[in-house]
Amino acid sequence: MPRLRASSTGPDPLTAWAPPPDASPEDRDARLAREAEAQRVSDEIDAGLREERTALRRRQDVIKVMLLGQSESGKSTTLKNLQMTHAPAAWAAQRESWRIVIQLNLIRSINTILDVLSAVSSSTSPAQPSASSSSRPLSPTYTSDEDASSDAHTALTDHHTDPHALLRLRLAPLRHVEADLQRALGHAHGSHDHDTDRRLREFYVRVRGGQAVRFPHSPTGGSLRHTGSGTLKKGAHDVVAEATDVIAGCADDMKALWHNPAVRTTLAMSGVHLWQHAGFFLDDIDRIATRSYVPSDADVVRARLRTIGVSENHLVFEADAASTTHATVAGALSSASSTTLTAADDHLPRRSRDTAAGSLWARREWIIYDVGGSRTHRQAWLAYFEDLTAVFFLAPISCFDEQLEEDRTVNRLQDSIALWSAVVASPLLARAMMILFLNKYDLLERKIQAGISIQRHLESYDRPNDAFEFTTYIRRRFERILRKKSPVARPFYGYHTSAIDTTAMAHTLTDVREGVIRRHLEEAQFI
Numbered sequence: 426m427p428r429l430r431a432s433s434t435g436p437d438p439l440t441a442w443a444p445p446p447d448a449s450p451e452d453r454d455a456r457l458a459r460e461a462e463a464q465r466v467s468d469e470i471d472a473g474l475r476e477e478r479t480a481l482r483r484r485q486d487v488i489k490v491m492l493l494g495q496s497e498s499g500k501s502t503t504l505k506n507l508q509m510t511h512a513p514a515a516w517a518a519q520r521e522s523w524r525i526v527i528q529l530n531l532i533r534s535i536n537t538i539l540d541v542l543s544a545v546s547s548s549t550s551p552a553q554p555s556a557s558s559s560s561r562p563l564s565p566t567y568t569s570d571e572d573a574s575s576d577a578h579t580a581l582t583d584h585h586t587d588p589h590a591l592l593r594l595r596l597a598p599l600r601h602v603e604a605d606l607q608r609a610l611g612h613a614h615g616s617h618d619h620d621t622d623r624r625l626r627e628f629y630v631r632v633r634g635g636q637a638v639r640f641p642h643s644p645t646g647g648s649l650r651h652t653g654s655g656t657l658k659k660g661a662h663d664v665v666a667e668a669t670d671v672i673a674g675c676a677d678d679m680k681a682l683w684h685n686p687a688v689r690t691t692l693a694m695s696g697v698h699l700w701q702h703a704g705f706f707l708d709d710i711d712r713i714a715t716r717s718y719v720p721s722d723a724d725v726v727r728a729r730l731r732t733i734g735v736s737e738n739h740l741v742f743e744a745d746a747a748s749t750t751h752a753t754v755a756g757a758l759s760s761a762s763s764t765t766l767t768a769a770d771d772h773l774p775r776r777s778r779d780t781a782a783g784s785l786w787a788r789r790e791w792i793i794y795d796v797g798g799s800r801t802h803r804q805a806w807l808a809y810f811e812d813l814t815a816v817f818f819l820a821p822i823s824c825f826d827e828q829l830e831e832d833r834t835v836n837r838l839q840d841s842i843a844l845w846s847a848v849v850a851s852p853l854l855a856r857a858m859m860i861l862f863l864n865k866y867d868l869l870e871r872k873i874q875a876g877i878s879i880q881r882h883l884e885s886y887d888r889p890n891d892a893f894e895f896t897t898y899i900r901r902r903f904e905r906i907l908r909k910k911s912p913v914a915r916p917f918y919g920y921h922t923s924a925i926d927t928t929a930m931a932h933t934l935t936d937v938r939e940g941v942i943r944r945h946l947e948e949a950q951f952i
């Protein structure tokens with residue numbers, strides 16, 4: 426083989442990079458300084474590029490999911506379910522922290538009852554209900570109807586005299602306890618005048634960049650990352666301990682109030698159906714109103730803590746939970762079909778489950794954005810729309826007869842439909858999977874069993890007054906909107922759920938989780 430000789434093929438290409446002969450030692454030093462500086466700049470650029478590449482890889486590797494939907498649709502509850510199923514150790518560490526929220530939920534219900542009783546008993550005559558009793562919107566179905574108010578007054582005055590007055594007096598400290606606990610969380614806001622709208626005084630957690638809430642009861646200093654930040658104020662431990670004592674001391678009176686037939690009649694006649702309210706714990710007074718109460722998983726998913734802003738939650742799927750979940754996927758999917766309304770070809774993509782399993786379950790960390798759902802908070806969502814793998818959209822199906830808290834002229838179901846239309850039409854979300862949860866199916870069934878007519882509230886509905894029929898009908902409506910408004914064609918995934926049913930929800934979320942991961946891998950062209 427002929428040898429390549431520089432002399433025979435022109436100048437040696439490597440000599441082009443050789444330093445020029447130095448004219449003097451000064452020239453040489455200057456040249457070396459220039460080269461050192463050039464090397465430094467080059468290294469800096471290389472380091473920047475490496476950092477960018479690493480960040481890009483990290484970004485591509487992270488699955489981002491956003492929970493969207495109106496207020497009280499079940500977004501935070503869905504997040505709790507995800508944590509409970511897939512990060513059980515982290516979940517267990519924070520469970521006890523929810524005690525204060527559950528105590529507040531319980532007291533709030535009691536104070537709502539006391540408000541109704543005061544309003545009814547203070548009405549001057551059955552024919553002339555007081556302004557406060559007829560105008561305070563205490564519940565989604567609160568009626569200001571004159572006849573109902575008059576009946577409620579009669580029920581109260583017929584059946585109760587002294588015992589109720591005494592009970593009201595004995596339970597009066599709970600009003601202060603509610604305010605104290607709210608303040609302890611650092612979230613008390615607005616007026617403490619009890620004639621103001623109770624719903625607007627609902628305690629909440631303001632979110633700052635997804636940092637942790639620390640409540641005083643967690644022995645591990647457990648945090649509620651999924652609901653955002655809000656540190657207990659100084660001295661709050663004492664306030665909470667004192668509040669717990671008062672609540673425990675009021676247990677018998679709370680039970681007597683809730684189980685009193687005349688009180689129940691008055692509530693019903695006033696149109697206040699507390700079982701429909703978020704954070705309903707009145708049937709659990711025996712367990713909750715004690716000094717040693719520790720919340721169960723079921724309690725925590727039923728607890729109500731409003732989200733304000735956007736919270737970023739890092740969900741790290743725990744190894745054991747992930748492998749257990751994986752092992753049960755097949756079984757779970759068959760059970761999930763009972764809660765899944767999708768047509769067979771609409772199911773989340775499941776091909777090559779076994780071959781993809783390794784890389785599938787390696788995707789351990791997700792970022793989940795949970796948002797405040799009321800109208801004033803929706804503008805804040807937009808900043809998080811880019812790079813999402815999936816949107817979990819929560820639409821409460823039971824809300825066909827309720828109005829938005831922030832605008833009593835708007836039906837909640839109509840609001841969900843309008844919100845879904847806007848979300849699926851967003852160009853920023855064009856590549857995100859859209860997964861619809863028609864939530865609160867259990868409450869829908871209960872309302873229908875209670876004889877509430879869907880057609881009365883939704884005139885266009887001309888089918889049987891049946892939960893499954895209605896859900897199927899509404900699901901089709903959501904599906905049509907997705908097909909019509911999506912900037913690019915994409916599949917529709919729809920589930921009907923009861924987010925407080927943690928077993929069924931675990932099955933549904935396992936199904937959903939697998940589909941999301943697969944979609945992420947497909948996007949990244951790994952499979």
Ligand SMILES: Nc1nc2c(ncn2[C@@H]2O[C@H](COP(=O)(O)OP(=O)(O)OP(=O)(O)O)[C@@H](O)[C@H]2O)c(=O)[nH]1
Pocket residue numbers: 494495496497498499500501502503703704705726727728729730731732733796797798799819864865866867868922923924925926
């Ligand atoms: N009965 C019933 N209650 C539910 C269901 N899903 C959620 N809830 C309850 O409804 C209340 C509101 O749920 P959240 O998850 O806090 O609602 P959200 O969408 O996060 O509301 P915002 O934070 O205000 O946007 C909580 O008390 C939940 O326990 C359900 O399917 N059935």
Ligand SMILES: [Mg+2]
Pocket residue numbers: 500501502730731732795796797
């Ligand atoms: Mg929330």
